Each structure stands twice: as structure tokens, then as C-alpha cells.
Amino acid sequence: MRKSVAPALALIQLGFLAACGGGGYGRGTTTPPPPTQMIATPGPPNVETLTVDAGPTGGVNTAFVSVQICVPGTMTCQTIDHIEVDTGSTGLRILADVPFTLTLPQATNGSGGPPMTECLQFADGSSYGSLRVADITLPGSGEHAANVVVQLIGDSTYPVPTGTITGQSACPGIAENSVQAFGANGILGVGPFAQDCGGGCAAPNPPLAGVYYNCASPSTCVDANASLTEQVANPVSMFTTDNNGVIVELPAVGAAGITTVSGSLVFGIGTRTNNALGMATVLPEDPNSGFITATYKGIAYAAGYIDSGSNGNFFTDSSLTQCTTATGFYCPASTMSESATLQGTTATMLAADFSVANAETLFSNASYTAFSNLAGTIPNPPPPPQAQPFDLGLPFFYGQNVFTAIEGNTVSGTMGPFFAY
Amino acid sequence: MKLTRTVLGSIVVAVSVAAPAFAALGGDATSVQLDLARMKGALRTTSTARFTVHEITTSYGTVVREYLTPADKVFAVSWHGPVIPDLRQMLGRYYGQYEQAASAPHPGGHRHLAIERPGLVLQSGGRMRAFYGRAWAPDLLPQNFSLSDIN
Numbered sequence: 280m281r282k283s284v285a286p287a288l289a290l291i292q293l294g295f296l297a298a299c300g301g302g303g304y305g306r307g308t309t310t311p312p313p314p315t316q317m318i319a320t321p322g323p324p325n326v327e328t329l330t331v332d333a334g335p336t337g338g339v340n341t342a343f344v345s346v347q348i349c350v351p352g353t354m355t356c357q358t359i360d361h362i363e364v365d366t367g368s369t370g371l372r373i374l375a376d377v378p379f380t381l382t383l384p385q386a387t388n389g390s391g392g393p394p395m396t397e398c399l400q401f402a403d404g405s406s407y408g409s410l411r412v413a414d415i416t417l418p419g420s421g422e423h424a425a426n427v428v429v430q431l432i433g434d435s436t437y438p439v440p441t442g443t444i445t446g447q448s449a450c451p452g453i454a455e456n457s458v459q460a461f462g463a464n465g466i467l468g469v470g471p472f473a474q475d476c477g478g479g480c481a482a483p484n485p486p487l488a489g490v491y492y493n494c495a496s497p498s499t500c501v502d503a504n505a506s507l508t509e510q511v512a513n514p515v516s517m518f519t520t521d522n523n524g525v526i527v528e529l530p531a532v533g534a535a536g537i538t539t540v541s542g543s544l545v546f547g548i549g550t551r552t553n554n555a556l557g558m559a560t561v562l563p564e565d566p567n568s569g570f571i572t573a574t575y576k577g578i579a580y581a582a583g584y585i586d587s588g589s590n591g592n593f594f595t596d597s598s599l600t601q602c603t604t605a606t607g608f609y610c611p612a613s614t615m616s617e618s619a620t621l622q623g624t625t626a627t628m629l630a631a632d633f634s635v636a637n638a639e640t641l642f643s644n645a646s647y648t649a650f651s652n653l654a655g656t657i658p659n660p661p662p663p664p665q666a667q668p669f670d671l672g673l674p675f676f677y678g679q680n681v682f683t684a685i686e687g688n689t690v691s692g693t694m695g696p697f698f699a700y
Numbered sequence: 701m702k703l704t705r706t707v708l709g710s711i712v713v714a715v716s717v718a719a720p721a722f723a724a725l726g727g728d729a730t731s732v733q734l735d736l737a738r739m740k741g742a743l744r745t746t747s748t749a750r751f752t753v754h755e756i757t758t759s760y761g762t763v764v765r766e767y768l769t770p771a772d773k774v775f776a777v778s779w780h781g782p783v784i785p786d787l788r789q790m791l792g793r794y795y796g797q798y799e800q801a802a803s804a805p806h807p808g809g810h811r812h813l814a815i816e817r818p819g820l821v822l823q824s825g826g827r828m829r830a831f832y833g834r835a836w837a838p839d840l841l842p843q844n845f846s847l848s849d850i851n
Contacts (some may be wrong), residue, residue: 368828403810451785479782483760487782584827588810607813607814608807672811
């Protein structure tokens with residue numbers, strides 16, 4: 280359960296409870312019962328079915344939707360299942376070897392300019408492919424965006440840059456250019472930003488290394504800048520309605536884990552009766568980094584974030600035993616209850632409670648794919664004043680609705696980007 | 701005693717035209733200069749009795765640190781910033797080990813990678829616009845070296 284520790288907010292909540300008649304909260308009762316989670320019913324006009332299962336390659340704690348992709352302005356379409364929903368990245372990317380059979384127009388750098396490619400970096404590798412233009416529909420809800428720049432990962436026309444020609448930086452790390460290597464048929468980045476790279480890729484000289492490329496020919500791609508409109512876009516930002524953010528709504532998962540979970544991906548915040556902020560507490564993010572501060576066991580971590588694309592809660596705690604075979608995860612002898620205090624750019628603070636179970640015990644049931652108590656280590660973070668990470672991943676989403684508002688949108692008086700739950 | 705000096709990246713960019721791209725882990729100070737040229741960055745060097753740190757701030761904002769033994773051998777590297785540096789260049793002859801380990805199934809998804817091999821330890825994390833990581837060769841570490849100094 281969660282609790283707000285901001286005095287002003289607590290007063291508002293108390294006032295609200297009083298106005299509601301109070302029910303069972305008599306004088307002397309200090310702890311209200313846990314909030315009852317409401318999960319919106321999938322369907323039009325703004326709710327998509329969200330599923331946690333093993334996916335195409337047998338992962339854990341990965342939430343998927345289906346997406347329909349069409350050649351712009353036509354009914355020539357392909358629907359792809361098992362697209363990972365990632366509130367920690369931006370943009371729709373599809374794996375060519377799904378197989379993806381449509382021929383989408385190539386996105387160019389400016390009208391009549393050279394075709395563009397992108398190297399999408401992840402901590403564990405990178406994905407390379409051409410930029411394409413598509414019409415996108417979420418098939419369950421009917422939400423639609425036209426002429427969206429997307430990435431076709433593993434597009435065989437374009438060899439991965441190795442940095443061997445003048446002006447070309449390598450696409451670094453291990454290539455994740457197939458469904459097998461990527462772990463999903465695609466990824467739907469619905470994070471806090473409207474574009475994937477933002478202003479940092481728009482005008483630096485020289486261009487950012489190993490991100491966007493201009494391709495006079497497929498084998499001669501060179502580092503390039505990309506304006507905001509040329510970058511891979513957050514599809515939600517380009518919806519005609521319900522375009523200011525998303526809510527991930529997943530039911531609670533028990534201590535041992537479970538085979539599969541079904542919930543909802545809701546589009547828009549405060550745009551309809553089914554996506555109101557309600558009692559959720561808002562944590563505005565740093566508008567440049569998307570980070571909030573997480574204070575855990577007396578240490579403030581400046582690079583905190585809530586991220587459906589992380590399959591565990593990842594943070595530093597030297598008192599937790601690390602696993603021997605499940606490298607990078609925690610394996611305490613008994614399940615530990617932990618709590619962090621989250622704070623955005625305002626004074627409001629919010630408790631983030633979670634538990635840490637033995638990851639090797641969890642993984643021993645090979646048919647389970649959803650765990651609410653999976654946690655892992657952070658690589659030794661840079662010292663202050665650099666940002667130190669605290670990553671609340673998909674386990675944190677089970678049992679509570681988590682809002683991610685996109686930059687530039689004002690919801691209930693708060694400017695995005697923000698998290699709320 | 702700390703020793704700090706700063707070299708402007710622009711001075712050494714000219715070198716990069718002829719310089720082969722070799723680096724870092726397992727290499728010597730020459731490889732640091734080559735990295736500097738390739739990353740078009742500014743260099744800051746800090747020395748202690750036990751090791752020297754070359755810190756390169758690239759033009760695109762990523763900070764790369766290379767840790768050298770008194771015998772001039774790069775035993776560790778680290779990075780943090782908006783993009784990941786070219787790991788083939790950073791890891792040098794250790795890249796093959798990294799490639800083999802990272803290509804195997806790993807439990808951390810796209811946000812976290814931890815590799816522990818006899819010859820190479822690598823930790824990588826972060827998300828779009830904010831990455832960090834470090835790698836070291838255990839058998840090259842100076843005596844009494846604390847891993848928390850790789851940051």
C-alpha cells in the first residue's frame with residue numbers, strides 16, 4: 280500500500296474522506312484501509328488489454344499489447360502481438376523478423392533529404408534499423424495516430440554501423456536486432472517524453488555519436504542531427520485525443536508469483552471518467568531527465584524513475600544478499616519489506632513500498648512470468664553530484680495504477696512530465 | 701597529492717585522422733590519447749599513488765573514465781551520460797568476452813546488464829538519455845584497490 284507524507288496533501292485527503300462521510304474512519308483511527316484498485320475495462324475508446332506472459336522468448340515481468348501498423352493513408356496493415364509496453368522509452372519500434380511484411384515509406388531527414396536510421400541504445404545492447412512512417416492503431420481501444428515516425432529494427436537493407444567510415448560512429452554494444460535477441464516483437468515506448476532523444480539530438484556539433492544517421496546509401500550512414508519532428512515520436516502524443524499520458528493498470532500479484540497477468544493500458548489522464556487522477560499523488564519529474572528523487576535507507580538517489588520496461592526493482596543495498604546464479608538480482612534468505620520516499624520537483628513526498636524475495640526461488644518455478652517482489656542491483660553508480668539511479672520497475676506496478684504524463688501537457692494543474700500513483 | 705591538468709579536445713582532434721581506434725581496457729596511456737581523439741573530448745587527469753584516472757568529457761556529454769596502474773595499464777573503465785560510448789573501443793581485446801557473455805540470455809532485461817567472467821566484470825544500466833556503467837579486468841587491478849573507486 281502507499282501513503283502520502285506531504286502534510287498539505289494529507290489534509291486534503293482527510294478533508295475528502297470527511298466529506299465522503301468517513302465510513303469506518305472513526306475518531307482515533309489513523310490508518311485507512313488500502314485503496315481499492317479500479318482497473319478500467321478494455322475496449323473503446325481508450326483502454327487496451329495489457330498482458331504479462333512469457334512473450335516470444337520466455338522473459339519475466341514484461342507487459343505486452345498488440346499494435347496495428349498501416350502504410351500511411353491506406354488500409355494495408357499488419358497487426359503485431361507481444362509489443363512490450365515501456366514507460367521508460369519513447370516510440371514504436373518493430374522487429375523486422377517478426378516477420379514484418381509491410382513496406383512502409385522511409386523517413387527522411389527533411390523533405391527530400393537522405394533516408395534516416397537510428398541506433399537505439401539499451402543498457403544491455405543496442406538495436407539498429409531504418410526510420411519509417413506509419414499509421415498506428417491500438418486495436419482494442421481504437422486509439423489512432425497518423426504519419427508517425429517509427430523504427431524498423433533489424434531492417435536487412437541497412438548493415439549495422441561499425442564506425443569504420445569517416446563521420447560514422449559505431450552502434451555500440453551487442454546487437455539486439457532480432458525477436459530472439461530483443462525479447463519481444465517490438466516495443467511501444469510511452470514514456471515521459473514526446474520524442475526519443477529530444478533537443479540533445481537536434482543541433483549539437485558534431486552530432487551525437489551513435490544515435491541518428493543520414494544514409495546516402497545503406498552502407499554509408501553517417502552521424503546526423505534530427506529535429507524534433509524527424510525523431511522517433513511517442514505515439515500517444517500523436518493521438519487526436521487522450522494524448523497526454525498513460526496509466527498502467529495491473530492487478531496485484533502474490534508472493535510466489537503467477538503464470539500470467541491481465542490488466543489495462545489506459546490512454547489519456549483526466550480526459551475521461553475512466554482515467555481521472557482521483558486520489559493519486561503527483562510527482563513532477565525533472566523536465567530534462569525525467570527523473571525524481573528516491574530516498575532509501577537515508578541515501579537520496581537523484582536518478583529515480585518508475586519504469587514498466589524494467590523487469591525488477593533495481594537499486595543499491597549492500598545489506599541484501601546477491602544471487603549466485605541469477606546474476607544481478609537479490610537473493611535474501613527471507614523476504615524483506617522495504618520502503619523508499621519519492622519526491623519530484625515539488626515538496627510532495629510519497630512512500631514507495633515494495634518487498635524483495637529470493638530471485639532464485641522465484642525463478643525456480645519456470646512457468647511463472649510475473650513477480651511483485653523481484654529486485655536487483657544497480658551497477659556501482661557515479662558519486663555525487665552525478666545522478667544515482669533508483670529504478671522501480673514492473674513489480675512496482677502490480678496492485679496500483681501508475682500514471683505517466685508526457686512533457687508539455689498540463690493535467691489537473693500540474694505540467695508534465697510527471698509520475699503519479 | 702592530486703594532480704590535475706586539462707587538455708582541450710580540439711588540440712588533439714587533428715591526430716584522429718590517422719589514429720587507429722584502439723583502446724582502453726588492457727591498453728596503455730597511448731590508447732587513452734586515441735580515445736580522446738576519437739571521442740573529440742576534453743581530458744582531465746587525476747593521479748594518486750596507486751592509480752591514475754583519465755576522464756574524458758565527450759562533446760555529446762558522456763563522461764568516460766579510464767583507470768591506469770602505475771605501470772601504465774588500463775585496468776578499468778567507466779561511463780555515464782546521454783549515450784553509451786563505443787564499447788568495442790572501450791573494452792579493446794576484452795570485447796570478445798563481453799560479446800559472448802552479453803549475447804547469452806540474461807535476466808536484467810534492457811535496463812541492466814551484469815557480467816562476471818574470470819577475466820572481465822562489466823555492469824551497465826540506465827535508459828534513454830541517461831546511461832551508466834563500468835568494467836574492469838580483475839587480474840589487472842592494483843593491490844589493495846577498492847572497486848568503489850571505479851565510478
